[in-house]
Amino acid sequence: MNVQDLIKNYGSKTVVDEVSFQVPKGKVLSLIGPNGAGKSTVMGMISRLVARDAGIIHFEDKDLNKWKSKELAKKLAILTQHNNVQLKLTVRELVSFGRFPYSGSHLTKEDKEIVDKAIAYMELESIEDRFIDELSGGQRQRAYIAMVIAQDTDYILFDEPTNNLDIYHASNLMRMVRRLCDELGKTVILVLHEINYAAFYSDYVCAFADGKIAKFGTVEEVINKECLHDIYKVDFEIINVKGKPLSVYY
């Protein structure tokens, strides 16, 4: 995926200003930055949920807008935080929706096997017949991820997946993201608020500030004192833990 000169305006305010970057295939890329820096809007545009005002998003040799919605749904999946959680659907019914772009309402035997595998992968077998509105936040998040796994796309996008999760569930989720990349070969893009999750679990980091890319690079290139100070305007201490740069701020 290749992004060039992306622009988005809300009214007279430019929230994303000529953003260009290339998504490394088969790696985990985290988008970080302060509130209002434009990272979530960029995520919205590369996942076709938000219309862009200018720029090119090249996805597998074709512009993103040229893709048929259903075909794109087999290549790229996005998980946002704004889903209706009031519905009485069972975990299995939710995960089965992941096969919708392939088979519509009629699941084949192969689809059912893929759904089984996704449920097993997220260790949801014991709660697969429970309704999602009765689950805890962490369980529900796992159910949504199982659905995305069943969707079987090369690219998986997560918009602030650790929001509303406690430390235990959030770190479990980040380990799961790592597994999606390492074991299943997925390309994962995340929008994250927690810099340390980005540092510990991603391969590349893209830092935004004021609608522009402040820095794009490997974890070591971005997560350092000078760079973080430029982006967040706060003093950081960097401690090396298990070979990763842990940032401390107060």
Place this chain on the structure above:
Amino acid sequence: MKYKSTIILFIILIILAIMSLFMGATDIGISTLISGEKSIYSDIFLLARIPRLLAILCTGVGMSVAGLIMQQLCMNKFVSPTTGATIQSAEFGIALAMIAFPTMGLAVRTIFAFILAIVGTLLFVFFIQRIKFKDAVLVPLIGIMFGNIIGGITNFLGYQWEITQQLSTYFSGSFSLILQGNYELVYLVVPLIILAFIYANHFNIVGMGEDFSKNLGINYQGILILGLSISAVITASIIVVVGQISYIGLIVPNLVVLFKGDKIRGTLIDTALFGAIFVLLCDMIARSIIKPYEVPIELIVGSVGSVIFIIMLFYKLNGGRKVAVNEQ
């Protein structure tokens, strides 16, 4: 067993349907029917009682499925043809047709009712989508207000053109005037429900939200408009034939969801059967309390329905508060 509830509901419905056929001012025994003689009794049976039963079944099935679809698509358990301005819009359409084409019959009224019901429902839904209410109870309240405004305009037109009386008899839901030859329009409910069944999973996915639908490659607005139009046309065709019957679309789907969950493919048939049973029961009550006369069914459905609606409101409000406490 997966289909246990469906089978039980089906058996209850069959028993009630047979009971309903042999209920009424004229006593008709089975023996008179099988004797095969063409008589006044078999005429009553074929021209009045069977059409009445079929109209009741279509009404119960149609209104509850229309409510089910609207609740899913709007992500709100309190939206229904009654609380989503659909009924009032359809009535507005009928009033317009009566004024503009007083000599034309059912066909013109039907077309007006269909168009206005669709337009009114879509307007309401796009309005509540723009505003994005946080409180689930506010949405039906806005819908009731919106419906009352449209009803007010209809009343005004009624006074202006002196058709108030005509309108009020037309709108008050009743099965007593159903005869062979004037009710067949309600059969439209059947193909529309089949269509709803085909798109059941689409409606479920749209009910999960716009981002969720787009991620799965579904045309969110298109499915929303399709589903709401199906609901509106079902409602309008029932109003044209039977008149207004409130609350069914609101309470029946909510009661079934408690037991069966929200997967439409799983609940649609149960909702339809339960709706038919509910209307049939109310009709039998309406016919027996002041025998040999009958009260309009809207009276029975309205009073039973409003009580259940209030209980539901309290139940939801208490439930909501409990959830908030648990999260802290």
